[in-house]
Amino acid sequence: xxxxxxxxxxxxxxxxxxxxxxxxxxxxxxxxxxxxxxxxxxxxxxxxxxxxxxxxxxxxxxxxxxxxxxxxxxxxxxxxxxxxxxxxxxxxxxxxxxxxxxxxxxxxxxxxxxxxxxxxxxxxxxxxxxxxxxxxxxxxxxxxxxxxxxxxxxxxxxxxxxxxxxxxxxxxxxxxxxxxxxxxxxxxxxxxxxxxxxxxxxxxxxxxxxxxxxxxxxxxxxxxxxxxxxxxxxxxxxxxxxxxxxxxxxxxxxxxxxxxxxxxxxxxxxxxxxxxxxxxxxxxxxxxxxxxxxxxxxxxxxxxxxxxxx
Amino acid sequence: xxxxxxxxxxxxxxxxxxxxxxxxxxxxxxxxxxxxxxxxxxxxxxxxxxxxxxxxxxxxxxxxxxxxxxxxxxxxxxxxxxxxxxxxxxxxxxxxxxxxxxxxxxxxxxxxxxxxxxxxxxxxxxxxxxxxxxxxxxxxxxxxxxxxxxxxxxxxxxxxxxxxxxxxxxxxxxxxxxxxxxxxxxxxxxxxxxxxxxxxxxxxxxxxxxxxxxxxxxxxxxxxxxxxxxxxxxxxxxxxxxxxxxxxxxxxxxxxxxxxxxxxxxxxxxxxxxxxxxxxxxxxxxxxxxxxxxxxxxxxxxxxxxxxxxxxxxxxxxxxxxxxxxxxxxxxxxxxxxxxxxxxxxxxxxxxxxxxxxxxxxxxxxxxxxxxxxxxxxxxxxxxxxxxxxxxxxxxxxxxxxxxxxxxxxxxxxxxxxxxxxxxxxxxxxxxxxxxxxxxxxxxxxxxxxxxxxxxxxxxxxxxxxxxxxxxxxxxxxxxxxxxxxxxxxxxxxxxxxx
Numbered sequence: 001x002x003x004x005x006x007x008x009x010x011x012x013x014x015x016x017x018x019x020x021x022x023x024x025x026x027x028x029x030x031x032x033x034x035x036x037x038x039x040x041x042x043x044x045x046x047x048x049x050x051x052x053x054x055x056x057x058x059x060x061x062x063x064x065x066x067x068x069x070x071x072x073x074x075x076x077x078x079x080x081x082x083x084x085x086x087x088x089x090x091x092x093x094x095x096x097x098x099x100x101x102x103x104x105x106x107x108x109x110x111x112x113x114x115x116x117x118x119x120x121x122x123x124x125x126x127x128x129x130x131x132x133x134x135x136x137x138x139x140x141x142x143x144x145x146x147x148x149x150x151x152x153x154x155x156x157x158x159x160x161x162x163x164x165x166x167x168x169x170x171x172x173x174x175x176x177x178x179x180x181x182x183x184x185x186x187x188x189x190x191x192x193x194x195x196x197x198x199x200x201x202x203x204x205x206x207x208x209x210x211x212x213x214x215x216x217x218x219x220x221x222x223x224x225x226x227x228x229x230x231x232x233x234x235x236x237x238x239x240x241x242x243x244x245x246x247x248x249x250x251x252x253x254x255x256x257x258x259x260x261x262x263x264x265x266x267x268x269x270x271x272x273x274x275x276x277x278x279x280x281x282x283x284x285x286x287x288x289x290x291x292x293x294x295x296x297x298x299x300x301x302x303x304x305x306x307x308x309x310x
Numbered sequence: 311x312x313x314x315x316x317x318x319x320x321x322x323x324x325x326x327x328x329x330x331x332x333x334x335x336x337x338x339x340x341x342x343x344x345x346x347x348x349x350x351x352x353x354x355x356x357x358x359x360x361x362x363x364x365x366x367x368x369x370x371x372x373x374x375x376x377x378x379x380x381x382x383x384x385x386x387x388x389x390x391x392x393x394x395x396x397x398x399x400x401x402x403x404x405x406x407x408x409x410x411x412x413x414x415x416x417x418x419x420x421x422x423x424x425x426x427x428x429x430x431x432x433x434x435x436x437x438x439x440x441x442x443x444x445x446x447x448x449x450x451x452x453x454x455x456x457x458x459x460x461x462x463x464x465x466x467x468x469x470x471x472x473x474x475x476x477x478x479x480x481x482x483x484x485x486x487x488x489x490x491x492x493x494x495x496x497x498x499x500x501x502x503x504x505x506x507x508x509x510x511x512x513x514x515x516x517x518x519x520x521x522x523x524x525x526x527x528x529x530x531x532x533x534x535x536x537x538x539x540x541x542x543x544x545x546x547x548x549x550x551x552x553x554x555x556x557x558x559x560x561x562x563x564x565x566x567x568x569x570x571x572x573x574x575x576x577x578x579x580x581x582x583x584x585x586x587x588x589x590x591x592x593x594x595x596x597x598x599x600x601x602x603x604x605x606x607x608x609x610x611x612x613x614x615x616x617x618x619x620x621x622x623x624x625x626x627x628x629x630x631x632x633x634x635x636x637x638x639x640x641x642x643x644x645x646x647x648x649x650x651x652x653x654x655x656x657x658x659x660x661x662x663x664x665x666x667x668x669x670x671x672x673x674x675x676x677x678x679x680x681x682x683x684x685x686x687x688x689x690x691x692x693x694x695x696x697x698x699x700x701x702x703x704x705x706x707x708x709x710x711x712x713x714x715x716x717x718x719x720x721x722x723x724x725x726x727x728x729x730x731x732x733x734x735x736x737x738x739x740x741x742x743x744x745x746x747x748x749x750x751x752x753x754x755x756x757x758x759x760x761x762x763x764x765x766x767x768x769x770x771x772x773x774x775x776x777x778x779x780x781x782x783x784x785x786x787x788x789x790x791x792x793x794x795x796x797x798x799x800x801x802x803x804x805x806x807x808x809x
Contacts, residue, residue, distance in 0.1 A: 165411075172401045172412050179399035182363055183413055184384035291572060296403045296441055 009138040011255065017143065017213060019251030020150045021046070021205040021222075025229035026236075026243045027153045028201025033233055034161060035194035036174040036301035040096025041081055043226025044103025045199050049074040049206025051107040054217045055114055063122060067146070067207050074203020075196050077103060082195040085305070086188050092303045100226065108219050119215025144212050146204065153201075154240040161240070170194060174299030177306040187306055202226070228277075235284035238297045242288060250280040313339040313374065313464040313496045315360075315391075320369030322355050329355035330366070331520040339464070339496040342487060344507040344528070346500075346540055347517035348739045353500045354396070356517075357467050360498075361393035362386035373464070387413075392458030396470040396500075398450050402443040406453055409442055413457055421460070428459050432486050447474035447597060448482075455486070466490060467498045472506060473765075476597055477800025484510050502540070504533045516540055540740075558587040561727060561759050567619040569604055569783075577601040579608070579783045586728070589757045591750065593774030593791070595767060595799050601783040602763050603645070606732045609761065610642040611635045623727065636665070641726035643717055645733045645763075647710065651717045654706035658698075659687040661705050662720050686723070694719030695745065711742025718749060729753060732763045747773060767796050781805050 025042050032039050039045075053070030057063060081099050084090045122144050130142030161167040169190060173180045177187045205225075210217055228250060236242035253276040261272055288294065315337040322330040329352045337343050347353045358364040360371065362380040370377050378389050386393065400409050407422070414421050422438070429436065434452050442450060451471060458466055468487070472480045487510065491497050499511055507514050508528055516524045516539040524539050562585065569579040579601050586592050596602055607613040608620070611632040620628045627635055632642065644650035652661045663672050663683045672683050687701040694715045696708070705713060714734060721729060734750070735743040750760060750773055763780075764770050770777055770791075777794050779786040779802035786802045798808050 168404070168408055168412050171404060172408075175401040175403050176399070179401060182361075182383050182395065182399045184362075184382060184387060185412075295443070298403075300403065 005135040006138065009135040011259075013138040013142070015248065015252040015255050016139070016151070017147060017251075018255055019247040020147050021208050021213070021225050022229050022232060022247035022250060023150045023153060023244055024146075024205035024208065025202045025226060026232045026247060027150075027157050027240060028198040028205075029229060030157065030233050030236075030238060030240055030243060031161075031170065031201075032194045032198035033302055034174045034238060034299050035170045035191050036177055036299050036304060036306070037085065037191050037195055038092045038096065038303035039078065039081055039099070039195060039198060040093060040230065041078070041099025041103065042198075042202050042230050043222055043224065044100035045074045045077050045202035046103075046206040046209075046222045046226045046229075047107040047220070048077050048103045049203030050210040050221055051111045051114070051206075051217060052203070053207030054119070054210040055110060057120055057211060058114060058117055061120070063120060063211065066211060067204065070207030070211075071200040071203045074199040074201070074206065076199075078195050078199020078202070081199070082192045086191050086195070089305050089307055091305070104220065111217050111219060114217040115219070117217065119211065122212045122215065144208075146208050146212065150208075151244070154244040157240040171299075174301055177301050177304070181306075181308055187308070191306070202229075205229070228280075232280070232284070235281055235288065237288040237294050238299065239288070242284060245287070246280055246284045249283050250276050253279050313494070314372075315465055315496060315498075316372040316375075317356070317360070318370050318372065320356065320359060320366045320371075322352075322359065322364065322366050328520045330359070330369075333369070333517075333520075333522055335515055335522060335525070337465075337496055337498060339494050340491065341512040342491050342497045342499055342510055344499050344501060344511035344514040345517065346502065346504070346507055346514055346536060348502055348540055351517040351540075352520040353517055354469060355520075357393065357469055357498070357500055360386065360391060360465075360467060362391075387461060390462060390464040391467070392461060392463035392465065393467045394451065394454040394458060394469065394471060396473060398454055400442045400450055400453060403441055405439050405441055406436060406445070407438040409453060410438075410457055410460065414460055416460075424460060425456060428456055432489065447599070448476065448479035451475070451483070459490075463495055465496045465498065467500070469500045470502070471499075472501070472503065474598065476804040477797065478804045478806075480506075504536050504540075507531075507536060508533065558589060560585055561588050561623055562586040562761075563621045565619050565621075567608065567615070569608060569613065569615065571604065577604055577783045579604055582785050584778070584785065584788060586759050586761065588727075588759055589754050590775045591754050591760045591762055591773055592788070593770035593777040594761065594763045594780055594785075595770050595777060595803060596763075596765065596780035597803050598765050600780050600803075602732065602765075602780060604783070605780065606642075606644065606730065606763055609730045610640075610644070636724075636726075639725075639727040641721035641724070641729045643714075643721055643729065643731040643734055645736065647713050647717060648706075652705050652713060655704060657702050657704055658691070658708075658716065659684045659701040661716070662687040662690060662701075665720050690716060690719040690723050693723065694749070709742075711738045711745075714738060714742065714746060718746060722749070722753065725758070727758055729758065729760045730763070731760065733765060734762070735764075735766065735769060743769075767799050770799070771796065779803050 025046055029039065029042050049070040052073035053066045056069040057066035060066065077099065081095055084095045085092050124142050124144055126141035130137045161171060169185055173185060173187050173190045181187045206222060209221055214221065232243050232246045236246050257272040257275050261269060317333060317335050320330050320333040333356055345353050355364060359366045359380065362383045362385045365381060371380055373389055380386055410425060411418060411421055416424065425438065434456065436449055436452055442453065471483060475483060487497055501507060508531065511528050514526060514528050514531060514536065515522055516536065518540065564582055564584050567579060567582040571578055577600060584592065594602065604613065608615060611630055614631065615628040618626045618628060620626065622638060622640065625638065627638060648654050663678065672679055684701050688699065691699055691701065696712045696715045708716065718734065735746050753760060762770060762773055771794065774791045776788050777791050778788040779799060781803060801808055
């Protein structure tokens with residue numbers, strides 16, 4: 001195996017691609033959690049996004065509809081979560097778990113007729129630049145538009161939360177819904193919006209898997225990425241930029257350890273497979289060890305049911 | 311700029327409780343109005359209605375003779391009614407400026423100019439860019455007040471504003487409030503502290519059990535007359551006789567105790583020294599958040615210290631957990647009745663059983679001896695005048711006062727040598743407070759010792775033999791209670807020094 005620069009560039013490009021679903025889902029969930037809502041249904045919303053994206057692609061033969069449809073279906077299924085937790089005041093944890101189980105079952109049912117159908121080629125941008133520039137070409141070019149969006153998203157999210165009024169209101173609701181409500185903020189509306197946004201991003205993350213990353217439908221194809229995304233949000237201490245770093249480390253080590261397995265290093269396969277999880281946690285814990293910052297970033301009301309005094 | 315505010319026939323009924331019963335009151339600008347009453351008299355409900363947080367079942371509110379609808383806090387804001395709640399409505403993790411801007415339609419730059427003007431005008435000193443959790447209670451309250459002032463309020467409602475302030479901060483607040491009143495803002499001041507009514511307010515309305523029982527000018531009132539109106543019965547004041555414990559045996563000694571916390575919300579304790587004799591009550595005053603929680607937890611064993619700095623009856627107890635300490639005859643009544651002292655969802659006898667001793671035999675071979683626990687619980691209920699004899703009742707249905715009697719009873723029925731209590735009468739009505747105070751005096755008379763950590767100076771002066779103040783995790787000199795005055799305590803609580 002040659003370790004020339006271009007190969008490393010291609011490797012980095014692959015790592016970036018593999019971290020896209022994590023970045024999308026975690027960024028969405030981060031907004032949801034910043035408003036004080038703990039939605040453990042990420043995995044379920046992702047897989048619903050994956051099957052609906054793929055099914056729409058097969059039925060309409062239009063990738064644009066497929067992508068938009070996957071976001072919409074993620075949004076619809078998160079609406080169920082919203083109705084239950086915000087209007088009927090059910091427990092966030094139990095409802096989120098139910099949502100994941102529901103999503104996995106539902107996607108398998110819909111997906112029966114779509115197993116084995118080949119995917120459609122998703123347009124990749126700047127392909128000529130990718131070929132012509134060594135090293136940097138494969139890193140920066142030849143990706144789908146969703147990847148570019150995903151890599152911009154954490155920065156947008158960071159700006160949105162820190163600099164905009166809406167972001168401020170979301171953080172305020174996550175800090176103290178009672179105070180927010182007493183200030184005349186419609187807590188339920190804010191939380192609904194954040195839940196729906198999170199659902200849409202998880203749907204998009206799922207669509208990236210079934211339309212671009214591995215363009216086909218396989219049952220359970222999210223393979224636990226939703227749970228990783230959830231863990232990333234927590235270990236990144238609700239900071240969008242750290243979510244990006246965490247997702248890249250996870251994607252990176254996942255790909256590297258596959259290569260290491262291929263090379264045949266004398267390390268047990270199980271250990272190599274566990275490596276991405278261990279390293280991501282270690283790195284995120286180390287970069288987020290400032291307990292003061294954790295206090296300031298953690299949504300104080302996370303997972304608490306809010307109801308308005310009448 | 312004359313403002314007239316009138317509430318007319320306001321009623322609000324909660325299940326099992328009439329919070330407001332046809333309340334009618336009139337207010338006009340240029341004056342400071344006191345709304346006085348015990349906890350549960352309906353003051354808070356009335357101001358929640360005025361601030362749009364709660365909707366009344368009946369009745370109307372008139373501002374300048376026009377009926378206004380207050381369906382939400384936004385409506386109150388639109389009508390220029392500002393409200394500073396007793397429990398701050400601030401976002402702890404956001405900066406001061408973010409807290410202010412969330413509520414404002416102004417551009418950030420304009421808002422900053424406006425806020426700086428307000429800071430200058432009223433001589434407030436607050437850093438706008440630190441997170442609110444770094445501020446003292448007095449500063450937090452100022453942030454709340456500034457938030458109201460930004461909107462040019464016609465009416466400013468203050469709900470029990472001094473419960474978290476030092477004497478000095480209270481004085482500053484009163485100066486500000488008088489200034490606001492001069493500037494034409496109508497001020498409604500809710501309190502149960504009689505002295506404040508007399509020193510600050512022009513008119514006073516007294517509420518009892520949801521009704522307005524009296525409206526008068528404060529010039530015509532005295533502390534006793536207001537107290538009687540508020541409670542509706544003549545209070546018998548008790549005052550402990552202060553003992554001299556020169557010859558009594560020392561029961562607890564803490565020397566050079568240090569505690570360092572990793573949690574930015576907690577306070578570090580520095581080099582604490584204290585000793586306690588048999589039959590003595592040591593009062594520890596201070597504004598909440600100065601290390602009282604940590605000190606209580608260290609005494610109770612919730613925080614275990616490796617130090618050998620705590621000696622109780624000549625034993626090192628620093629490493630013992632709360633249960634082991636109870637077996638050495640210590641007892642504890644934590645500040646938070648609902649979450650620390652009792653489990654509200656459990657029945658009375660189950661809560662009693664939680665506090666089990668080896669000697670209590672509540673559990674045999676891993677099984678619960680229900681009969682024994684129930685008998686024991688019945689004894690507590692009757693000995694400590696809890697107003698129920700049903701041990702099957704869920705603890706959450708007890709009022710604060712009765713729950714506190716149950717907790718103190720549970721602790722005392724085993725005749726401990728030392729009782730450590732933390733704000734034992736917080737939020738209770740006068741009747742329950744008196745009962746608890748009498749009980750605490752009684753145990754001292756029986757030769758048992760007590761440590762009273764409290765934020766209520768009157769209570770401390772009434773019950774303690776010696777008093778010290780905790781400020782930023784340090785204890786002041788321990789003083790004999792007969793040499794201490796509320797003013798001295800206030801200075802120490804604010805970090806000042808006395809000689």
